[in-house]
Amino acid sequence: MLLHVDRVQKRYGPRVALAGVSLTVAPGETVVVMGPSGCGKSTLLRCINRLTDWDAGEIYFAGKPIGPMDGAAVRALRRQMGFVFQHFHLIERLTVLDNVLLGLVLGGMPRDEAEERAQAALARVHLAGEEARRPAELSGGQRQRVAIARALALDPPLMLWDEPTAALDPILVAEVLEVMEDLARSKSTGMLVVTHEVGFALRAADRVVLLEGGAVVDEGPPEQVFGRPRTALAQRYARLLAS
Amino acid sequence: MSLFRDAFWREYALVVLMTILLGAGGAAAGASALDAALGDAARGLLGEAGQYHLIVHVRQGYRAAAARELERLMAAHGPAAVLHEGVTVAGNANFFLALPPEQVRQPVLEELVARLGEVPGFNGYTWLLEPSLTVSGLRPGVQALVAREAAALAGVRLAVRHGSSVTVLLESLNHQRPVAAALKALVEGRQVAEVRWPGRGEGDPASVVAAVRAALGPEFLADVTSPDEAGETRQALAALRDWLAGLAARVQVTPGPGASPLAAGERVVLQGPAPAPPEPGQPPEPQHLIVEMAAAEDGELVGRIVHGDFPPPGAEPGNGAEGELGQGGLGAGARPAGTAFRLVDGVVGPPVGEAVLVSPRWALAAGGGPDPAAGQSWDQLVQAAREAAEQLAAVVDLLAPAAASADTGQQAQRLARALRAGDGASAVREALLGVVLTALLRAGQASGDDPGVEPAEAGHPAGGDGAGDRAGVAAQLAALHQSLTRLAEAAEGLQEAAGQGGLAAVFDIQGRLLQLRDDELTRLWQAVEGAAGGPAAGQRVELLVSGSVPAARLEQVVRQAAGEEAVVIITAAGVVAPSPRALVLELLQDVRRSVAGLGALLAAAAALVLDHATVLAALGRLGCSRRAVAAVGAGLGVLLLGGIYGLSGAAIPGAGPGVVAAAGAGLGVAVALLAERLSPVQPDEIMAGQALGLSDGQILREIVVPVGRPGLLSLVNRWRRQFR
Numbered sequence: 001m002l003l004h005v006d007r008v009q010k011r012y013g014p015r016v017a018l019a020g021v022s023l024t025v026a027p028g029e030t031v032v033v034m035g036p037s038g039c040g041k042s043t044l045l046r047c048i049n050r051l052t053d054w055d056a057g058e059i060y061f062a063g064k065p066i067g068p069m070d071g072a073a074v075r076a077l078r079r080q081m082g083f084v085f086q087h088f089h090l091i092e093r094l095t096v097l098d099n100v101l102l103g104l105v106l107g108g109m110p111r112d113e114a115e116e117r118a119q120a121a122l123a124r125v126h127l128a129g130e131e132a133r134r135p136a137e138l139s140g141g142q143r144q145r146v147a148i149a150r151a152l153a154l155d156p157p158l159m160l161w162d163e164p165t166a167a168l169d170p171i172l173v174a175e176v177l178e179v180m181e182d183l184a185r186s187k188s189t190g191m192l193v194v195t196h197e198v199g200f201a202l203r204a205a206d207r208v209v210l211l212e213g214g215a216v217v218d219e220g221p222p223e224q225v226f227g228r229p230r231t232a233l234a235q236r237y238a239r240l241l242a243s
Numbered sequence: 244m245s246l247f248r249d250a251f252w253r254e255y256a257l258v259v260l261m262t263i264l265l266g267a268g269g270a271a272a273g274a275s276a277l278d279a280a281l282g283d284a285a286r287g288l289l290g291e292a293g294q295y296h297l298i299v300h301v302r303q304g305y306r307a308a309a310a311r312e313l314e315r316l317m318a319a320h321g322p323a324a325v326l327h328e329g330v331t332v333a334g335n336a337n338f339f340l341a342l343p344p345e346q347v348r349q350p351v352l353e354e355l356v357a358r359l360g361e362v363p364g365f366n367g368y369t370w371l372l373e374p375s376l377t378v379s380g381l382r383p384g385v386q387a388l389v390a391r392e393a394a395a396l397a398g399v400r401l402a403v404r405h406g407s408s409v410t411v412l413l414e415s416l417n418h419q420r421p422v423a424a425a426l427k428a429l430v431e432g433r434q435v436a437e438v439r440w441p442g443r444g445e446g447d448p449a450s451v452v453a454a455v456r457a458a459l460g461p462e463f464l465a466d467v468t469s470p471d472e473a474g475e476t477r478q479a480l481a482a483l484r485d486w487l488a489g490l491a492a493r494v495q496v497t498p499g500p501g502a503s504p505l506a507a508g509e510r511v512v513l514q515g516p517a518p519a520p521p522e523p524g525q526p527p528e529p530q531h532l533i534v535e536m537a538a539a540e541d542g543e544l545v546g547r548i549v550h551g552d553f554p555p556p557g558a559e560p561g562n563g564a565e566g567e568l569g570q571g572g573l574g575a576g577a578r579p580a581g582t583a584f585r586l587v588d589g590v591v592g593p594p595v596g597e598a599v600l601v602s603p604r605w606a607l608a609a610g611g612g613p614d615p616a617a618g619q620s621w622d623q624l625v626q627a628a629r630e631a632a633e634q635l636a637a638v639v640d641l642l643a644p645a646a647a648s649a650d651t652g653q654q655a656q657r658l659a660r661a662l663r664a665g666d667g668a669s670a671v672r673e674a675l676l677g678v679v680l681t682a683l684l685r686a687g688q689a690s691g692d693d694p695g696v697e698p699a700e701a702g703h704p705a706g707g708d709g710a711g712d713r714a715g716v717a718a719q720l721a722a723l724h725q726s727l728t729r730l731a732e733a734a735e736g737l738q739e740a741a742g743q744g745g746l747a748a749v750f751d752i753q754g755r756l757l758q759l760r761d762d763e764l765t766r767l768w769q770a771v772e773g774a775a776g777g778p779a780a781g782q783r784v785e786l787l788v789s790g791s792v793p794a795a796r797l798e799q800v801v802r803q804a805a806g807e808e809a810v811v812i813i814t815a816a817g818v819v820a821p822s823p824r825a826l827v828l829e830l831l832q833d834v835r836r837s838v839a840g841l842g843a844l845l846a847a848a849a850a851l852v853l854d855h856a857t858v859l860a861a862l863g864r865l866g867c868s869r870r871a872v873a874a875v876g877a878g879l880g881v882l883l884l885g886g887i888y889g890l891s892g893a894a895i896p897g898a899g900p901g902v903v904a905a906a907g908a909g910l911g912v913a914v915a916l917l918a919e920r921l922s923p924v925q926p927d928e929i930m931a932g933q934a935l936g937l938s939d940g941q942i943l944r945e946i947v948v949p950v951g952r953p954g955l956l957s958l959v960n961r962w963r964r965q966f967r
Contacts, residue, residue, distance in 0.1 A: 049934060051930065051933060075936040075937070075938060076936065077936075078933065078936035079935070083931075085931070085934075087927060089927040089928060089930055089931035090928075090931070091946055092925070094966055098966050102932075102935060102937075102945065102966065103935035103937070105965055105966075106935070106941045106965070107935075150935070
């Protein structure tokens with residue numbers, strides 16, 4: 001198992017963000033996490049990336065618990081997890097290419113090799129030729145694809161997606177979802193995707209995990225979760241899908 | 244130390260160090276530039292250290308005349324002596340004097356300043372001896388002692404006295420500290436107890452000295468009563484007081500039968516020039532005389548006219564008008580003044596007796612002998628002048644009367660002019676010499692050297708033959724010489740007693756004397772008595788005592804010995820101060836240090852805002868708690884401000900190391916708390932860097948600092964930054 005989240009709990013003061021969440025992601029598997037806003041989806045991703053500490057439970061990556069990791073080990077862990085944020089989080093002062101190169105070069109990769117890999121990643125998200133541009137010059141979809149390329153360039157075994165299309169207008173959502181579906185189909189990397197895109201889940205997910213109130217309320221292949229909804233949340237998504 | 248494995252943090256430490264060094268250098272340079280500018284101004288004002296020895300201050304209006312006199316004075320010190328006219332400050336022209344090195348000796352310096360009184364418009368002087376220290380606030384007796392002791396100290400080249408100070412010229416600047424310490428020990432280890440008695444003859448200085456010596460034992464150091472202090476000024480004031488007392492009208496009241504005796508402080512009313520005597524039950528008339536009774540030295544009551552004027556003989560009507568001066572055996576200037584009435588609550592009361600008025604000034608005006616209570620010098624002067632006049636008249640009669648009269652009259656006018664001009668004893672002597680020479684010439688003519696003059700024809704009352712006449716002339720001349728010499732001596736004595744210009748003042752007073760009212764004269768006498776002639780005229784003693792004796796105990800001991808009437812003043816023996824130049828330089832040094840302190844504060848604040856606010860803001864986004872960030876800010880502030888402040892040589896008065904550290908910490912905390920506002924960072928970008936597995940240092944170097952405020956950190960950060 002590539003990722004194993006084992007009964008992780010997280011509170012922000014009195015508010016429960018994660019109430020003993022457990023899930024797994026196998027290598028090359030695409031797992032879509034869905035749920036209403038505030039149900040703990042983004043917190044779960046940040047815990048997995050060690051951007052946020054959790055209160056109880058454990059998270060295992062490649063069989064190793066990541067809770068005890070510190071310093072260099074955490075940084076090494078992060079380099080094995082590409083993270084795509086909702087709001088892109090590009091470095092505005094750098095070019096498209098430099099944004100993609102940043103993690104590679106500073107991670108110790110020789111510049112030439114890093115550039116080759118960056119160019120390949122940009123080509124994979126259909127941004128070849130845009131290397132010299134700066135984020136401010138790009139559309140939202142392009143910016144998010146740069147962010148995807150930046151994560152992809154690390155060639156991570158696992159990619160974490162935090163609502164990658166939520167900040168995009170509907171016209172631009174498709175180009176991002178296309179890239180994501182390509183990646184999912186390639187099975188080159190495990191993907192844990194937090195999204196509200198039911199269609200994407202149905203088309204690309206191997207499994208769907210429904211979170212509500214910080215807890216997993218349903219889990220299974222998308223056809224099962226949405227085809228035979230067992231919870232009210234699943235029924236809402238099924239209706240959305242049907243419409 | 245694991246922090247410094249990251250190159251960024253090593254460079255960050257380097258930036259902090261560079262900030263301290265550059266900040267200190269900048270603060271010190273700025274302060275030094277100001278110091279240099281101010282130093283130039285000071286040098287312009289005071290000259291280079293050691294270039295001049297003395298500044299002579301002269302009133303601006305006398306500048307040209309003073310320059311000529313100073314040139315003359317300095318010419319006596321050889322061609323190497325320098326006189327330079329400096330700037331005029333506050334109405335004072337300043338002349339800078341330098342003596343040849345071999346003449347920089349105590350006697351030469353003291354003689355030079357002693358002669359500065361001859362400079363027109365002289366208004367003081369300031370020593371510029373360098374390097375030097377000044378001990379000021381010294382009593383005359385202590386001054387001589389300190390001057391002797393200071394001159395004997397190692398590292399002291401000479402000690403000169405001036406005013407109430409001693410300026411100590413050092414052999415080199417290296418001796419400043421030890422000599423200053425030694426001088427401080429000299430003066431601060433001692434105190435002066437001054438005792439004054441308000442009236443003449445009331446104190447017994449010798450017994451006080453003996454009593455204090457016995458009480459304090461070895462802690463009594465010396466009797467430092469200055470002979471000068473008891474000399475000219477006090478004697479002059481006493482002479483003036485007594486002289487005025489002798490000239491003011493006095494009233495003696497002989498109690499009538501049944502009248503209650505008068506007491507000191509009571510007032511009586513006399514008719515004076517009023518047409519009618521005082522009427523009991525009525526207020527005194529304006530022309531009535533009001534007399535205040537006071538206890539005289541012999542215990543009898545003597546009255547002084549405090550309102551009204553004793554009218555000139557023959558001018559007054561009514562009561563006492565019939566009394567001529569000296570009438571009835573009362574003596575010159577004395578006459579009956581009628582019935583004296585007690586003054587009660589501003590109203591004329593019952594008669595208390597018969598009054599006699601004594602007015603020496605009217606006796607003088609009338610040609611009577613001056614009152615014996617008047618100053619002895621005045622007596623001498625008047626008597627000598629009278630004798631000289633008589634002798635002169637005899638000589639004039641003896642010699643060729645017409646020509647001699649004219650010459651002698653001219654000489655007399657010269658004498659009078661000289662006296663009135665206050666030109667001092669030398670002028671008196673010069674004029675009198677002229678008189679004598681004239682007389683001798685006439686004597687020679689009379690003795691037959693000039694055949695055109697026949698003494699016998701002069702109608703000398705002695706008559707007789709030529710030899711007899713010549714003997715008579717010789718005797719007259721001898722008498723004349725003696726009288727004139729006495730006159731000159733008396734004039735000199737009076738001048739010394741009254742001080743510079745006093746003789747002129749005395750003669751001026753003489754001229755005005757007859758115009759003064761009696762009550763005015765009384766008030767003048769009282770003013771001198773109260774302001775200066777009282778205590779000043781009394782005796783005084785100054786005792787040098789060890790500083791280990793508490794002031795309260797010393798005062799108690801001295802008071803016991805001197806009596807309750809004595810005024811006892813305990814003061815420090817003196818104060819050690821740097822030279823005027825050193826004071827100015829010390830002031831400039833203070834300014835420089837303060838400016839450096841302000842520069843250090845500015846440099847530290849600038850560095851914190853421009854460089855470190857960025858880092859502090861980023862630390863908050865990299866997981867450090869707010870408290871930890873504030874602590875880092877405080878540490879940075881202490882390091883930066885303390886380092887810059889210390890290395891720049893800054894010293895703000897009242898800001899010790901603790902204050903500076905607290906200020907640095909406060910500044911650092913403030914910057915830490917406001918870091919996000921002072922230097923905003925992009926949290927999304929920082930999170931992206933974290934998600935990419937970058938270290939904090941890499942995030943700061945590649946993401947945060949490049950978009951932070953421009954500063955030394957961003958400059959240094961460029962060297963190793965990989966993404967331009």
